[in-house]
Amino acid sequence: MEGGEAASLLGERSPGQLAEFKTYRRRWFLLAAVCLLNCSNAMLWLTFAPVADKTAAYFHISLETVNWLSIVYLLISIPFGLVATWVLDSVGLRCAVILSAWLNMMGSIIRMFSVLKFLSLGSRSYWYLFVGQCLCALAQPLIIFSPTKLAALWFPDHQRATANMIASMANPLGILIANLLSPALVPEGKHIPLMLGVYAVPAVTACALATLGIREKVPPTPPSASATNSNSQPFFTGLKMLLRNKPYIILAVCFGGGIGMFTCFSALLEQILCEKGYSNASRFRHQAIMLAISSSLFGFFGFAIYPIAMELAVECSYPVGEGTSTGLIFVASQVEGVILMILLQALTVRVSEDPSSTCALDQDGALDWTTPVLVLAGLCSAMACCYVIFFHTDYKRLHAETISGDLVKAEDTATADVPES
Numbered sequence: 001m002e003g004g005e006a007a008s009l010l011g012e013r014s015p016g017q018l019a020e021f022k023t024y025r026r027r028w029f030l031l032a033a034v035c036l037l038n039c040s041n042a043m044l045w046l047t048f049a050p051v052a053d054k055t056a057a058y059f060h061i062s063l064e065t066v067n068w069l070s071i072v073y074l075l076i077s078i079p080f081g082l083v084a085t086w087v088l089d090s091v092g093l094r095c096a097v098i099l100s101a102w103l104n105m106m107g108s109i110i111r112m113f114s115v116l117k118f119l120s121l122g123s124r125s126y127w128y129l130f131v132g133q134c135l136c137a138l139a140q141p142l143i144i145f146s147p148t149k150l151a152a153l154w155f156p157d158h159q160r161a162t163a164n165m166i167a168s169m170a171n172p173l174g175i176l177i178a179n180l181l182s183p184a185l186v187p188e189g190k191h192i193p194l195m196l197g198v199y200a201v202p203a204v205t206a207c208a209l210a211t212l213g214i215r216e217k218v219p220p221t222p223p224s225a226s227a228t229n230s231n232s233q234p235f236f237t238g239l240k241m242l243l244r245n246k247p248y249i250i251l252a253v254c255f256g257g258g259i260g261m262f263t264c265f266s267a268l269l270e271q272i273l274c275e276k277g278y279s280n281a282s283r284f285r286h287q288a289i290m291l292a293i294s295s296s297l298f299g300f301f302g303f304a305i306y307p308i309a310m311e312l313a314v315e316c317s318y319p320v321g322e323g324t325s326t327g328l329i330f331v332a333s334q335v336e337g338v339i340l341m342i343l344l345q346a347l348t349v350r351v352s353e354d355p356s357s358t359c360a361l362d363q364d365g366a367l368d369w370t371t372p373v374l375v376l377a378g379l380c381s382a383m384a385c386c387y388v389i390f391f392h393t394d395y396k397r398l399h400a401e402t403i404s405g406d407l408v409k410a411e412d413t414a415t416a417d418v419p420e421s
Contacts, residue, residue: 022221027154031163033209034097034146035170040202041104041143042174043181044111044136045073047199048129049267050182050281051192058189059114059126063271067345069133070267074338076137081331084141086235088323092217093149096323100142101210107135108196108203115193144171144330148310148322156223157401161311168307175266179281225401238320242328247316247393252332254387255309260336261380264344272369316393318400340379344372 048055052066088096111132114125147167151160185195242248273281310326317325348367 020221021156021223021225022219023156023223024154024219027163027219027223029209029213030097030150030154031167033206033213034143034150034167036202037097037101037104037206037210038143038147038167038170039174039177040108040199040206041100041136041140042171043178043199044104044108044133044203045070045140046175046178046266047111047182047195049269050179051186051195052271054186054189055192058192059129061126064345065126067267067341069129071338071341072130072133073137073140074263074334074341076134077141077334078331078338080138081141081145081327081334084145085321085324085327087142088145088149088327089238089321090235093146093153094214094217096142096149097146097210097214100139100146101207103135103139104143105200105203105207107132107137107139108200110135112193112196112200115196141327141330145323145327147307148314148326152224152314152322153218154223157225157398160224161307164311165307168310171306179266179269183281235321235324238317238324239328241320242317242325245317247391248313248325250387250391251309251313251316251393252329254383254391255305256329256332257336257379257383259306259330259333260338260340261376261383263333263337264340265376267341268344268369271367272373312393315395315397318396340376344369344376347372347375 048066048069052063055061055069056063056066084096087099109132111129113132114128147164150167151163155163181198182195185198186192269281309329313325313329314322348369349371350367
């Protein structure tokens with residue numbers, strides 16, 4: 001690559017400027033705030049999925065209506081995901097995190113109105129839940145897109161992947177906590193008010209940390225060469241570049257499909273297992289070893305690839321902004337997740353009442369999820385094969401930083417023997 005092309009990739013900055021990099025200890029506070037926010041949002045998303053039958057009985061609604069409390073996350077994040085990418089790459093990380101923190105907190109508080117007797121009358125109880133979930137859903141894209149931007153702006157190149165991994169994996173940690181905590185808090189439907197109050201605590205804490213602790217849009221001095229070029233392309237120009245990038249499209253379809261399957265399976269897991277006699281996925285009978293192993297493997301591999309794929313998205317699309325490159329993949333995953341949730345529920349078959357079923361709402365017969373689960377397994381295999389066969393890319397960001405390092409060394413060598421005047 002010629003010097004002019006290298007300078008273009010690096011934002012037309014001189015080698016002398018590129019050498020002045022610095023890190024700040026407060027980057028770890030920012031990372032902690034984003035982690036807590038990401039974890040809290042995931043907990044709010046799957047609050048009701050592990051206790052869907054008890055939620056339906058408590059609010060006198062159907063299981064399909066309860067499922068909409070999870071589906072709304074996917075539907076809202078599709079159009080708002082594009083807005084979130086613009087906010088991150090144009091307005092900045094600080095605004096995105098604080099806005100998401102307030103939306104997340106307000107959503108968690110409004111959900112609690114559904115169990116206050118003087119506010120919740122009749123069908124209005126459910127609508128408080130739904131509006132609260134909508135606000136939390138608006139926060140989700142801003143939160144999900146933040147880790148790559150945070151890692152790029154505040155962390156040096158040798159810490160970027162670690163920071164992105166820590167912040168990103170807070171989301172599946174929240175999913176795990178929700179799947180364990182909701183059944184523990186709600187042995188009976190009457191305990192749902194307690195569950196809503198407990199889930200509001202981390203949301204309020206994360207909002208306080210973000211609002212009071214995040215005061216800068218970017219660090220005073222960038223930590224790496226790519227950080228100086230984080231917003232190099234205008235938003236719509238970046239979108240056009242992504243849509244013409246073949247490796248990126250393959251990554252978006254395959255990895256987006258994987259995330260869509262993961263979110264779909266997480267939301268429907270309790271309904272799938274209760275028909276087979278399992279109580280909220282926490283009591284293993286007859287197939288304890290196989291169920292535990294398969295669920296563990298699905299969780300370990302199903303979301304552990306997330307931070308790696310986000311880094312790959314940035315590498316193969318550089319110099320497009322991190323918010324845009326990761327945001328478009330997330331939007332694709334939400335589209336595929338909505339399609340899958342609707343498709344899998346449509347493929348269920350209602351059978352005669354099963355005495356082994358632990359579902360609270362099976363008066364009309366239990367649902368057989370055999371066909372939907374087989375379809376999901378087939379799609380997982382197809383997506384994995386497509387990715388392995390067709391995805392190939394260059395690491396453009398790392399390549400650009402290597403060039404910047406070579407330019408700095410060349411300048412140092414050229415000026416070392418120049419005598420002082």
